[in-house]
Amino acid sequence: MLKSLRRRMTLLFVLLTVPVLTAALVGGAWLYRQQRRQAVDTLFGQTVQSLCDALAEASSVSDTWLLRQQQGAGVVLDLWDNGQPTLFSARTRQNPATAALLDLARQTAAEMALSSAETADVLTFTFADAAGASWRGAAAVLPRDGGNRLELVLVQPTGSVFGAGAGLFFVLLWLGGTAALGAAGWLLAGRMLVPVRRAWQQQNEFIAAAGHELRSPLAVIKASLDAAGQDSTRQGEFLRTARRETDRMAVLTDDLLVLAAGDAGALTVRPVPTAPDTLCIEVYERFYPLAREQGHPLTLTLPDGPVPPLVTDAGRLSQLLSILLQNALDHTPSATPVSLTLEVLPGRRVGMRFSVVDRGPGIPDDRKEKIFHRFYRGDESRTCKQNFGLGLSVARELARLLRARLTLTDTPGGGATFTVELESKSS
Numbered sequence: 001m002l003k004s005l006r007r008r009m010t011l012l013f014v015l016l017t018v019p020v021l022t023a024a025l026v027g028g029a030w031l032y033r034q035q036r037r038q039a040v041d042t043l044f045g046q047t048v049q050s051l052c053d054a055l056a057e058a059s060s061v062s063d064t065w066l067l068r069q070q071q072g073a074g075v076v077l078d079l080w081d082n083g084q085p086t087l088f089s090a091r092t093r094q095n096p097a098t099a100a101l102l103d104l105a106r107q108t109a110a111e112m113a114l115s116s117a118e119t120a121d122v123l124t125f126t127f128a129d130a131a132g133a134s135w136r137g138a139a140a141v142l143p144r145d146g147g148n149r150l151e152l153v154l155v156q157p158t159g160s161v162f163g164a165g166a167g168l169f170f171v172l173l174w175l176g177g178t179a180a181l182g183a184a185g186w187l188l189a190g191r192m193l194v195p196v197r198r199a200w201q202q203q204n205e206f207i208a209a210a211g212h213e214l215r216s217p218l219a220v221i222k223a224s225l226d227a228a229g230q231d232s233t234r235q236g237e238f239l240r241t242a243r244r245e246t247d248r249m250a251v252l253t254d255d256l257l258v259l260a261a262g263d264a265g266a267l268t269v270r271p272v273p274t275a276p277d278t279l280c281i282e283v284y285e286r287f288y289p290l291a292r293e294q295g296h297p298l299t300l301t302l303p304d305g306p307v308p309p310l311v312t313d314a315g316r317l318s319q320l321l322s323i324l325l326q327n328a329l330d331h332t333p334s335a336t337p338v339s340l341t342l343e344v345l346p347g348r349r350v351g352m353r354f355s356v357v358d359r360g361p362g363i364p365d366d367r368k369e370k371i372f373h374r375f376y377r378g379d380e381s382r383t384c385k386q387n388f389g390l391g392l393s394v395a396r397e398l399a400r401l402l403r404a405r406l407t408l409t410d411t412p413g414g415g416a417t418f419t420v421e422l423e424s425k426s427s
Contacts, residue, residue, distance in 0.1 A: 002197055006189045013185030014178070021177045029170050036166075040158075041124075041136075047073040048122055048138040048154055055079075055150055056142050063088045078102040078153040101129055105155045109139035126158065134158040217245040259374065259390070262397040269313035269401055276352050277307045279314055280342045283321050287329070295334035298325075301341040308344070310352055312402060312422065317354075320398040320406075323391045324356040324418045332360030332415075351423045359415040368408050372396045 051069060055061060061079075066088045070077045076098060079086045085093065093099040108127045122140045129135060135155050142150040221242045228238035261267045284300040291298035321340070328338045338358045345351035363371060374393040395418075399406035404422035411417045 002193055002200065005196075006186070006193055009189035009192070010182065010185040013188065014182050017181045017185070018178055021181065022174065025170055025174050025177070032166070044075075044136055044138070044156060045122075045124060047075065048124070048140070048152075051077075051154070052122060052140050052142060052152065055152065061086075063091075073154075073156075075154045075156045076102065078106070078155075080151040080153075082148055083151075101135070101155060102153060104129060105135070105137040105153050106139070108137060109153065217249045220245045221249075256390070258394050259397060262401065267397070267401050269316055271311045271313055273309045273311055274314040274317070275307065276310050276342055276354075277302050279318055280321070280340055280354070283318055283325065284340055287322070287325050291329055291338060294329055296329055296332070297335070297337045299337070299339040301339060303342060303344055305344075307342070310422075316398050316402055317404075317420075317422075320395055320402070320404075320420060321354055321356070323395040323398075324420075327391050327395075327418075328356055328358040328360070328416075332358045336360045336415075345421065351421070354420040356418045357411055357415065358417075359411060359413070362410055362414055363408065363416050371408070 051073075054069075066077055066079065076092065078089050078092065080089060089102075093102065104127060108125055109123055112123060112125055122138055124136070124138045126134060126136055134157070136158050137156075138152075138154045140152045142152060144150060224238040224242040224245070228235045228242070231238070258267070280300060280302065284298070288298055325338065325340065332338065336359050338356070341353075341355040341357065343353040343355070345353055372392050372395075374390060396406055399420060402422055404420050407419045407421075409417050409419065
C-alpha cells in the first residue's frame with residue numbers, strides 16, 4: 001500500500017511541477033528565439049552595410065572579392081552596374097532557380113519604393129519564394145562618379161532562428177527536467193512517508209505483540225475453566241487462577257487503551273489544584289501492603305516545610321507514580337528498599353520533583369531507553385508472566401500528557417531512580 005501511495009504522490013508531484021517546467025522552457029525558448037532573431041538581423045544588416053561601404057569606396061570590384069564576401073556572409077549577391085548585371089551576377093544567374101529568386105527580391109524591393117539614385121539608403125525586407133520558403137533580403141543603390149550607379153541586392157535564407165540543434169536542446173532539456181522532477185518527487189515522497197512507514201510498522205508490531213500477550217492469559221483461563229468442570233475437588237483453585245488471569249487481562253486492556261488513546265491524541269487532562277504531599281501519601285499507603293507482602297521496605301520522604309499546591313491532573317499523576325512504584329517492586333529482589341520522594345524545585349514558581357528510588361541491580365545504559373518501548377522486557381524474553389512490558393511506555397505517555405519530564409538515572413551505590421519533574425499549568 002505504501003509503495004502505491006508513493007507512486008501516486010510522485011505522479012501528483014510531477015503533474016504539478018512539469019507544467020511549471022514546461023512554461024519556463026517555453027518562455028526561455030521564446031526569449032532565445034527573439035534574441036537570436038535580433039542577433040541574426042543585426043549581423044545581416046552589418047554585412048549589407050559593410051558591403052555597401054566597400055563598394056562605394058572601391059574604384060573597381062573583382063569577382064573574386066565578391067565571391068569571397070558571398071561565401072563568408074552566407075548570402076547570394078546580385079550586383080548591377082547602370083541597369084545591367086555585372087559579369088559576377090551574370091554567372092550567378094546562370095542557375096534558373098537563383099535567377100528567379102534574385103528577380104523576386106528585386107521586384108519586392110521595387111514594390112517597396114526603393115530610394116532614388118541620389119541616395120544610398122539600404123532597404124531590408126523579407127519575402128517568400130515560389131516554394132514558400134522564407135528569405136531575408138536587402139537592396140541598395142550606390143552612386144558612383146560620373147553619374148554612374150551600382151545596384152546591390154542580397155538574399156539570405158532565414159532558416160530556423162534557433163540555429164542548428166537549439167530546438168533539440170530544449171526538447172532534451174524538457175525530458176531531462178521531467179526525469180529529474182520525477183526522481184525528486186520519488187525521493188521526496190519517500191522522505192514524507194518515513195513517519196507513516198514507521199507508524200505503520202509500529203502499529204503492526206503493537207498489534208502482533210498485543211495478540212501474543214492476550215493469547216497466554218486466554219489460554220490459561222480456558223484451561224482453568226475446563227479443568228474446573230472436570231475436577232470438582234480443585235474447582236476453587238482453578239477458578240482463582242482464571243480470576244487472576246482475568247485481572248491481568250484487565251490491566252493489559254487498560255494499558256492498551258491508554259497507549260491507543262495517546263497515539264490518537266484522545267487522552268485528556270483535568271488540571272485542578274492538588275496537594276502534592278497528600279497525593280504522595282495516598283500512593284504510599286496504597287502500595288505499602290503490597291511492598292510489605294513482597295518483602296520490600298517502602299519509605300516516603302516529604303519536604304520539611306509547607307508544600308505549595310500544584311495545578312495538575314491528580315488522577316493521571318497518581319497513575320504515573322503508581323506505575324513507577326509497581327515497576328520498582330516487580331523488578332527488584334525481595335528485601336530491596338524502595339522509596340518515594342517529593343521535592344520542591346528551587347527557583348521556580350510552582351515546580352515539583354517526584355522520585356522513585358530502588359536499590360536493585362540497576363539498568364544498563366544500553367537499555368535505559370529501550371525499557372520505555374512497548375512490550376519490552378529487561379530479560380528480552382516473554383517467559384515472565386508477571387507483567388506485559390507496557391507499564392513504562394504508559395508512564396512515558398502519561399508524562400507527555402502532563403508535560404512532565406520523565407528521566408531514568410542510576411541510583412548512587414546501585415539501583416535505578418525514576419524522576420518526574422513538572423510545573424503547574426496555571427497559578
